[in-house]
Amino acid sequence: MLARGLFALTLCVFGLVFAVQEKIAGHAEPYLAPAMPTQIQRVALGYMQQLGAEMLFVRAAVFLGGLPAGVAPESYAATLAQNFDVMTELYPRFVDPYYLAQSSLPHISPEYAAQANTILARGMKAVPEHLILPFFAGFNYFHYMEQPQKAAEVFFEMAQRPEAPTWLGHLAAVLAAQGGNLYGGRLTLEAMLASEEDEIVRERYQRSLEAFDKAIVVFEATSQFEKDHGYPPDSLGLLVPNYLQNIPDLGTDFEMVWEPPTLRLVRSKK
Amino acid sequence: MRLSLRRISSLARIVVLDGLRRHALIGLVLLALACETGGLFFFGFIPRDIGRASSDFILTVGWLAGFIFLFFHAVHVTAWDEEKRVLHTLLARPLSRGEYVLGTFSGLGVLLLLLNMLLGGIGWLILHLIQRMVGSNFFAYFSHGYYVLSLVGILAIQFMILAVIILFSGLVRGSFTVLLLALSYYFISSGLPVVRESLATQESASFLPQLLQGLSAVFPNFGRLDFKPWVVQVASTPEWFHVALNFLFSILYCGIILGLACAVYHRRDLK
Numbered sequence: 001m002l003a004r005g006l007f008a009l010t011l012c013v014f015g016l017v018f019a020v021q022e023k024i025a026g027h028a029e030p031y032l033a034p035a036m037p038t039q040i041q042r043v044a045l046g047y048m049q050q051l052g053a054e055m056l057f058v059r060a061a062v063f064l065g066g067l068p069a070g071v072a073p074e075s076y077a078a079t080l081a082q083n084f085d086v087m088t089e090l091y092p093r094f095v096d097p098y099y100l101a102q103s104s105l106p107h108i109s110p111e112y113a114a115q116a117n118t119i120l121a122r123g124m125k126a127v128p129e130h131l132i133l134p135f136f137a138g139f140n141y142f143h144y145m146e147q148p149q150k151a152a153e154v155f156f157e158m159a160q161r162p163e164a165p166t167w168l169g170h171l172a173a174v175l176a177a178q179g180g181n182l183y184g185g186r187l188t189l190e191a192m193l194a195s196e197e198d199e200i201v202r203e204r205y206q207r208s209l210e211a212f213d214k215a216i217v218v219f220e221a222t223s224q225f226e227k228d229h230g231y232p233p234d235s236l237g238l239l240v241p242n243y244l245q246n247i248p249d250l251g252t253d254f255e256m257v258w259e260p261p262t263l264r265l266v267r268s269k270k
Numbered sequence: 271m272r273l274s275l276r277r278i279s280s281l282a283r284i285v286v287l288d289g290l291r292r293h294a295l296i297g298l299v300l301l302a303l304a305c306e307t308g309g310l311f312f313f314g315f316i317p318r319d320i321g322r323a324s325s326d327f328i329l330t331v332g333w334l335a336g337f338i339f340l341f342f343h344a345v346h347v348t349a350w351d352e353e354k355r356v357l358h359t360l361l362a363r364p365l366s367r368g369e370y371v372l373g374t375f376s377g378l379g380v381l382l383l384l385l386n387m388l389l390g391g392i393g394w395l396i397l398h399l400i401q402r403m404v405g406s407n408f409f410a411y412f413s414h415g416y417y418v419l420s421l422v423g424i425l426a427i428q429f430m431i432l433a434v435i436i437l438f439s440g441l442v443r444g445s446f447t448v449l450l451l452a453l454s455y456y457f458i459s460s461g462l463p464v465v466r467e468s469l470a471t472q473e474s475a476s477f478l479p480q481l482l483q484g485l486s487a488v489f490p491n492f493g494r495l496d497f498k499p500w501v502v503q504v505a506s507t508p509e510w511f512h513v514a515l516n517f518l519f520s521i522l523y524c525g526i527i528l529g530l531a532c533a534v535y536h537r538r539d540l541k
Contacts, residue, residue: 039468043461047427050498051330054323058315093499096319 053091092126149179285377349445
């Protein structure tokens, strides 16, 4: 009789404790634990390491999906990046972590965009047929890290592949010019023009080439100015009339941005 | 020779029938089947690479079931437990110790084969069901050949571990000790390639890399028999020569370990 009573009491207390536990857990902030280092997981999991990486992905995805509004990304970004690093190192061919890393890391800060690119580089090596991964990396360089030149290098490499869309080369050229590499961008455009058959696209490349040529003339004038004076001009207006008759009009597609000693060619906002 | 084979197959049959009637093994099979069916829910967490994640899940469940079979049932059967006296009962018959080793290995091997065939077949059905459910965008490619190759790879790994368990059972007494030794063997085999890889990136004048290379012949790299990634991947498939070489290595490894086990059992005092 006493034993039954004791058991019933224990059961009641257990139910109460469980209810309180669940109530506390409901208010607790979501938490993502750091993943164990890759080497340890590879030893411990052995044949299961691919499934281990997939479980880490599911855990990270559930964590991101359960975040309440207003949580600062900086509070979890480091752990999240570490999880992505481990799961992609464990299983580089599994593409989902790269997509999730791209959607959750680069917008936080340029440092996390750089970390996302490190993670994406692993995917680009493991699954080179997935063109979206270098596209993500190039986009991060351009948009989050403000390194158009690096973005141009990535897109230019992508454009060499037979399955790449045709507009990638043009994009690489434009970004190269935005980064100050006018000659590199022009070379890319010339190659694109030589291999393009569509007349409308050829016309577009031709217009871009004309803008590049005019910008190169201006850049060479700034180089001559620097050679004569020992310093680059503060503004392009100083080149007129000794080095240029006038500052050329590049039309509606591009405009020049002079940040001594770099002349950038950016998409016009007109 | 024919009589010897008959004695080996008789013992193997006893081991198989004993295994088939054990409730624990039936439970293991049912658990593994339930886990494989769980793949139908698992893929819901994967947004894109559903084919890859599902095939990894199914094959890993099959491997895990074999792992549990090896470390609990096989160790239990082969370990030299004084209380059981099974070994003494069998060797009281006109059965040599070498025939005992080969018969036990064959019987447990047949059980492993049946387990993998059952789980592989159910897994194949589940993967096809998932492929039909999600479409080609998320499950573009499924190679039947590499799926079967993955199952054969799992079987080869399990046979190698089984041979080592039988060797350890001859060397030491007690199922728990054999279990610990077998687990240590497995983790060393899993860890050695990781250590070798990390040393390969460092310049070292010491003999350590060569020592580890030599140890890899004793603690083999089971990853070489892991063909899971190619079940859903078209590009960069392994060379068939390398595949054949790895399987030949596993057959020879099993033969050598079983030969050593026969020698150990032959010399060991039963008392």
